[in-house]
Amino acid sequence: MYRQKYSSLLENPEILDYGAYLQCDTLLQCQKPLDKLCNSDELQFQIVHQVEELWMKLMIFTLIDVLEYMQTEQSHRVISLMKRVHMLQKMMSEQMDLLETMSPKEYQQIRLQLGNGSGQESPGFRILVKIPADLWTVFNKHYIQDRNTTIEAIYDSQYQHDDSYVIAESLVEFDELLQKFRWQHLFLIQRTIGMESHSLKGRPVDLLKSGARNQFFPELWQIRNQMTDAWGQSYGKVRDSIVPKQATGTQAG
């Protein structure tokens, strides 16, 4: 009785101005009709993927602005917009976790509906992974080369926490959050189909690990290693303990 009552309301919503502006009639028809779902988890499965595509669309649109603002060196704009991108990335990881409320069996039933579809065909993700190369080209030109500086100078010898540094760190954050998303996705896979399985294209799931290790801005990660080596020259790899020798003896005794 309740299912019938509310399903009918869901399928025939009253569209007022709010709904008309947001095109709710089209939006709410982007999922399978409720009576065609293979089980109760399939609606969640479709909606989570659709929402993730929408967040990626917004993220890509925002990153286009970021590229343009970097070209004119409007750094405050870049920093504000990168904050938005980071928030979107965090939401993507967090919202993906909703699917961990689905049982492995229910997912197997949904999987039968997917043909040979693969997340690697995600339109948003395919565009998203192209953008870092352009972000790097533009950042490198406007915030490093045109300013006659280097990553080493920005991070260490002439470190002043300037806009080059803050934007570099926003790129690092972007890279880290993308990696976290990929690892989180691996946990979801482990939870549902298992890491020793194969994708619907027949590829071993384990291959996704190399993508999860990928770094889009290697130079910005490498500087940390270089700094540790350079600073380490003053104290060497293995350091003396800071605990007085006598105290160490007392503790051990």
Ligand code: HEM
């Ligand atoms: C039960 C849930 C899920 C399962 C079992 C699953 C499984 C998989 C598998 C097996 C692959 C590898 C595909 C291949 O080799 O062709 C893949 C890739 C991918 N999936 Fe999912 N996925 C799930 C949910 C999601 C969600 C919610 C998203 C949201 C965006 C997503 C996005 C992706 C992306 C972007 C890739 C490509 C990853 C890369 O290249 O690193 N997946 N997924």
